[in-house]
Amino acid sequence: MNYIKSKDWELPENFVTDERLFNERRKFLKLGAALAVSTAGVMDLAAKEFVPSPNLEYLKEPNLQKLTLNSYEQISSYNNFYEFSTNKKDVKPLAQNFKSAPWRITIDGLVERPIQIDMEKLMKKFPLEERIYRFRCVEGWSMVVPWVGFELSHLIKHVKPLSGAKYVRFVTLYDPEQFPDQKRSSFVALEYPYIEALRMDEAMNPLAFMATGLYGHTLPPQNGAPIRLTLPWKYGFKSIKSIVRITFTDSQPLNTWQKMAPKEYGFYANVNPHVDHPRWSQARERVLGKFLKQNTLMFNGYENDVAHMYKGMDLRKLF
Amino acid sequence: MNKQLYLVLVLLLPLVYLLYMLFVTEVEDPIKYIYSITGATALTLLYLTTSISMLKRAVNFIKYRRTVGWFSFFYACLHMLNFVILDMELDLALAIEETLEKPFIYLGNIAFLILLFMAITSQKSLFSKFYKYHKVIYVAILLTSIHFVMAQKALSVDQWIYLLIMGIIVIFKFLQRSKILNI
Numbered sequence: 001m002n003y004i005k006s007k008d009w010e011l012p013e014n015f016v017t018d019e020r021l022f023n024e025r026r027k028f029l030k031l032g033a034a035l036a037v038s039t040a041g042v043m044d045l046a047a048k049e050f051v052p053s054p055n056l057e058y059l060k061e062p063n064l065q066k067l068t069l070n071s072y073e074q075i076s077s078y079n080n081f082y083e084f085s086t087n088k089k090d091v092k093p094l095a096q097n098f099k100s101a102p103w104r105i106t107i108d109g110l111v112e113r114p115i116q117i118d119m120e121k122l123m124k125k126f127p128l129e130e131r132i133y134r135f136r137c138v139e140g141w142s143m144v145v146p147w148v149g150f151e152l153s154h155l156i157k158h159v160k161p162l163s164g165a166k167y168v169r170f171v172t173l174y175d176p177e178q179f180p181d182q183k184r185s186s187f188v189a190l191e192y193p194y195i196e197a198l199r200m201d202e203a204m205n206p207l208a209f210m211a212t213g214l215y216g217h218t219l220p221p222q223n224g225a226p227i228r229l230t231l232p233w234k235y236g237f238k239s240i241k242s243i244v245r246i247t248f249t250d251s252q253p254l255n256t257w258q259k260m261a262p263k264e265y266g267f268y269a270n271v272n273p274h275v276d277h278p279r280w281s282q283a284r285e286r287v288l289g290k291f292l293k294q295n296t297l298m299f300n301g302y303e304n305d306v307a308h309m310y311k312g313m314d315l316r317k318l319f
Numbered sequence: 320m321n322k323q324l325y326l327v328l329v330l331l332l333p334l335v336y337l338l339y340m341l342f343v344t345e346v347e348d349p350i351k352y353i354y355s356i357t358g359a360t361a362l363t364l365l366y367l368t369t370s371i372s373m374l375k376r377a378v379n380f381i382k383y384r385r386t387v388g389w390f391s392f393f394y395a396c397l398h399m400l401n402f403v404i405l406d407m408e409l410d411l412a413l414a415i416e417e418t419l420e421k422p423f424i425y426l427g428n429i430a431f432l433i434l435l436f437m438a439i440t441s442q443k444s445l446f447s448k449f450y451k452y453h454k455v456i457y458v459a460i461l462l463t464s465i466h467f468v469m470a471q472k473a474l475s476v477d478q479w480i481y482l483l484i485m486g487i488i489v490i491f492k493f494l495q496r497s498k499i500l501n502i
Contacts, residue, residue, distance in 0.1 A: 078347035086475035088347075139472060141348050169412045260473065279423040279469055281413075289348045291405060 054216030148213030
């Protein structure tokens, strides 16, 4: 008789845990543990845990300042991106089909080497690094974001601005097929395309950063894919998203929000706890995910790196 | 009586929803969220209160008016508590300074005082004496609508809808008063 004799250390089949269950054992344990803590705790765990697996190679930032990062979920679900919607919670679902590839950026104006470059090529031109930056919205909320990208100054040096270039102007994509608010014929929230600008010395400041990723992963569309500006010492609206054009100019460009409401939003928009917005105070801020507020820092905590650029300027007038 | 109870339960739904969102799910910007939900609810109920008065000859819901109005005040109170406790962090000097300095905030506070006056004088014993002053609700509607619009960075369709409702109420009231409209 030919049969396989079980070894005495072998367990019967019905003792074996199903593979699917086995693979999910940690999830199951966590769920159990979290349930024991509280229902809110489960949601918290679920919210904090989801981060897409990294797909970018970059130099990690050691986070010497020990800033507490906001979760990927918070950063990517609460977005001011009016081209999609003025409702911050609606942006993410509306942005899911956004096509950020192929993507071409035009760099022109007062430069020696005006170029049109594909995003893919641009990503390979400069080594990527991580920057953990505070982000302060003019509306009074804030977060801490681990961006991935490269310094704006690297790009500027690459195209060699002419001596007459005094400002850099950035433009967001105009594509009514992709951006619902650009398609509206009435009740449009803003004038499009969205425009932002920097003075040349601001643009060359090492803090000015072109972000192409977030938490080690390429930017999700709602955060400004495929490439956006991040200027940690300025209010968030200066950090223009989904950039298609960068132009070097000799006169100060009119940025979108200044054009919409010049009494409320200026060209500089430096974070300043001593100069209030006409409708609300800027002295303190609401960190995303928290019920308690914290003090807003001068230049959002980057005073040592940027204050010298604004010496002698009346920051109450040039807000 | 039973119907009043159902009405109260319905009027409590926005609060239940708010608490669920705050403590069961995660809300990114809780202080802002409390402002939005309580503010929009208070304003909607204020619109509803006046609509009941204006349409009383067409549909008589007048016996529910006080409950609806009272709940508008209730949500306005939560809105105010959010301002004082979480936003101003119980710094009353700051709250007063902000109120005096910023039109956005004093418009809201004036509207709150109007609602407070109406809530106090809506008791049966006082109402007969004070009901004629309850026309100030139209002032409250104007102020809260402006306050609501000012809370936004840019106007979206939602805000336009609120403004539209406010416009309809104001025009309707005007036509009614001037006897052009006979409802």
